[in-house]
Amino acid sequence: MTAMNVEPLPIALDAMGGDSGASPNVEGAVAAARVGVRVLLVGDPVRLHAELGKHAAADLPLEVVPAVDVIGMDEHASDVRSRTEASINVATRLVKDGKACAVVSMGHSGATMASALLTLGRLKGVDRPAILAHVPTQKGFAALLDVGANADVKPQYLAQWARLASVYLGVVEGRDKPSVGLLSIGEEPHKGSQLVLEAHALLKEASGLNFYGNVEGKDILKGTTDIVVTDGFTGNVVLKLAEGEAKVIFGWVRDALTSSATAKIGALLVRRGLRSVADKLDPSTYGAQPLLGVRGLAFIGHGSADAKAVKNALLRAARARDADLLGRLSDALG
Template identity: 75%
Template sequence: MTAESALTPTPAANAAGLPLALDAVGGDHGAVPNVDGAVQAARAGVRVMLVGDRVKLHAELSKYPGAAGLPLEVVDAPDVIGMDEHASDVRGRKDASINVAARLVKDGQAAALISMGHSGATMAASLLILGRLPGIDRPAILTHIPAKTGTVALLDAGANADVKATYLAQWARLASTYLKVVEARENPTVGLLSIGEEDHKGNAVTLEAHALLRQQAGINFYGNVEGGDLFKGTTDIVVTDGFTGNIVLKLAEGEARVLFGWIREALGSSARSKLGGLLVRGGLRTVAEKMDPGTYGASILLGVRGLSYIGHGSADARAVKNALLRAARAHQSRLIERLSTELSGPS
């Protein structure tokens, strides 16, 4: 099974239930990849609300034969928060697409919010409109890092630059429940990112978080892990502050691009290398798929009272489709209800 096929919900997963609200004009490329990805997801049986400028979205949909018969709906939102604008703009622009999509989730008209647009605005709208789950001080972005064992769930990947130890303990509970519910990983292990695996290594926040995680019921705490452990798959989950997590994520993505550039150069350097490249093309394609952010679609913002997914601004149609499939799977798994139940229990 490929990484992408593992994301696919069961046939017609939400065809008869709530649709997903897609910020269909957000991102570097606007409506084009969003509509394309939504059409692909709709053909897989996922209901999608396309939120954005009605005229632009209908014009884009008209390019797809048979789109009128798919489970797609356009919801008008005449405003959009651009990638170069401030996240705080969500407060005064109620007709912005990200706000309209978040309200659809808040009002029970949509199952999840998905945006490839302004990540700060998506986080702000999710917090202001959806609110936090009980017992959660700050939500965190959970992203998937390709590893030797499959994938490792890393959080926070950028929502909180400055943290308290209690946040890390809360995120460990959120991520553990997420992996159990959505990915069927029983008793997932949790690692705390530090500068050494010994218990006494780390800064003040890490040392305090280590003590809290050791004491926390319901968490399978492994202990400290180092940066290389993410790619080894030493633990199922790695928790850290959003400043460090975002650097780790972008470092991994950047190194993957450079590495594949080196491989292409090496395989094209001579006639013999080109022949070898033909022989390994299939294997390299599989590796490239595992390392492509588009395979995973978008990252979930865990800790808000609703499903909220944040993707890359440069996302293509494949990434949009996979984000929608991932959100449909989480909704089908009743993730928010399960998180609420878990958080209401003993900590």
């Protein structure tokens, strides 16, 4: 859409969102701006300028857009309807009004999703938008969706999400003809819930998709397929289990490494190696998760996101903009 000689649109960051508020958002935005990404920081101007003052940010492509309200992590997602001046609503409106190309928020996931959906609407051919998560695997990462936007789904949603994710991985992550697995309880096409049986039939018939067939829970981290589609209930349980299990196992490993004087000495020697495993499992590597299917680019991060996650989310959003992800999604679904 944008002519090549026009400066690309900035990214709107809900700079008040997340467990730690403005601090990691501003620090991450400064880091992204240093590598050339323009960012609109949406939120309380006093607070945001105070945070900016901590960094040498005067010459960076950063701008503060005032928003007087913020939807807290413990409030209701439905509040986005009435609280029009909340930072997330101001940010999504910047996208709708053509002043920003994407919205990024580490705040209330439900509120971000609701605000994006209400303000931007759906892409043609999409019944329900879905959140795509990047899950670390033996082969890099897999794209898992939906991870929470839709607890009750219909078979055609899964087929639409497979298409959205295929375009996303191709355009933003450079994976050519990504393979699509349908999460089930057996590899055989006749195994699964009624939903999965019907979705399997739709996916098998879909043109232009690289459908692998059913995959099981154990396949996700093996990286059997590039994409794993499932309903938002199962996907959310899977994502939280996968992250939770990594933490629990690492806690056990840490305890084991301090369980004796001998182990403590050994721990010093294996520290670097184990650090690399922990890095692989660190969600901040991927920054934020795209909400696919809305008429605009939207990325939703962890409430616990640090500055690195915010920076990576902004870089990913810029990559999606530069690759015209939205146009490519429209073409694929329309």
